[in-house]
Amino acid sequence: MDRIPILKFGNALLVTIQVDMHDRLATALEEDLTSRIVSNNARGVLIDISALEVVDSFIGRMLDNIAAVSRILDADTVVVGMRPAVAITLVELGLSLTGVKTALNVERGMAMIHDRLAGSEADDADDED
Amino acid sequence: MDRIPILKFGNALLVTIQVDMHDRLATALEEDLTSRIVSNNARGVLIDISALEVVDSFIGRMLDNIAAVSRILDADTVVVGMRPAVAITLVELGLSLTGVKTALNVERGMAMIHDRLAGSEADDADDED
Numbered sequence: 040m041d042r043i044p045i046l047k048f049g050n051a052l053l054v055t056i057q058v059d060m061h062d063r064l065a066t067a068l069e070e071d072l073t074s075r076i077v078s079n080n081a082r083g084v085l086i087d088i089s090a091l092e093v094v095d096s097f098i099g100r101m102l103d104n105i106a107a108v109s110r111i112l113d114a115d116t117v118v119v120g121m122r123p124a125v126a127i128t129l130v131e132l133g134l135s136l137t138g139v140k141t142a143l144n145v146e147r148g149m150a151m152i153h154d155r156l157a158g159s160e161a162d163d164a165d166d167e168d
Numbered sequence: 169m170d171r172i173p174i175l176k177f178g179n180a181l182l183v184t185i186q187v188d189m190h191d192r193l194a195t196a197l198e199e200d201l202t203s204r205i206v207s208n209n210a211r212g213v214l215i216d217i218s219a220l221e222v223v224d225s226f227i228g229r230m231l232d233n234i235a236a237v238s239r240i241l242d243a244d245t246v247v248v249g250m251r252p253a254v255a256i257t258l259v260e261l262g263l264s265l266t267g268v269k270t271a272l273n274v275e276r277g278m279a280m281i282h283d284r285l286a287g288s289e290a291d292d293a294d295d296e297d
Contacts, residue, residue, distance in 0.1 A: 042219065043186065043219070044184055044186065044216060044218045044219045044249065046182075046184070046216060046218075046249075046273075046274045047273065047274070047275060048177075048274065048275065048278075049275075053175075055173055055175070055184045055186070057172065057173065057184070057186045057187060058186060058187055087173060087175060089173045089175075090171065090172070090173045120173065120175075144175075144176065145175045145176070145177065146176060146177065146178075149177075
């Protein structure tokens with residue numbers, strides 16, 4: 040496994056993390072996502088981590104990096120499907136995933152991206168008043 | 169990794185195959201999908217195999233099994249993201265994946281499921297004439 044597949048859903052990209060991440064895989068994922076955001080004109084990135092039993096500082100940093108790069112490219116990053124035990128461990132470890140939005144599942148994450156897009160368009164309309 | 173995550177999108181379920189399948193993982197996936205079709209009232213199953221460089225007879229049989237069980241539960245199975253080399257190898261091996269529908273990517277697969285749902289509703293309406 041040298042690449043994690045990125046699926047396109049409308050104006051969002053979906054990634055499901057299922058395998059143990061290592062340096063090269065994480066770097067490849069960040070690069071692939073960045074180029075796909077640009078080539079697909081994507082406004083959101085959904086990262087499903089429901090398969091992960093452990094989220095350590097390495098994964099946390101990877102998620103932060105992806106969110107930071109996506110934000111610069113004007114795309115929101117939403118992490119979905121986090122297990123309750125993972126959330127507890129993250130807080131205990133002091134890894135609060137600042138800069139990364141979360142949603143309970145992929146449908147809510149998709150709705151969050153659409154809401155924010157609709158909201159920013161409404162803001163644009165307000166500015167014109 | 170003991171389970172492959174199943175994501176819900178409206179009335180369809182999405183599975184991304186990223187890891188090497190072995191007996192127990194395939195059985196677990198079939199069981200999980202079957203129970204999720206019932207519990208989520210799903211009408212379609214999308215299986216993304218874009219990460220697979222090889223589809224052997226074991227994977228082919230697993231896809232056939234999933235499609236057969238799903239059909240009995242009134243859900244369509246669409247395999248998406250097959251690599252060109254995989255398609256060539258499947259034909260050369262005589263594994264034609266009968267009973268499994270295919271689509272180029274997950275968006276087209278989702279559209280295929282929606283089209284068939286709309287079509288079956290139209291047929292129902294015709295029957296009433």
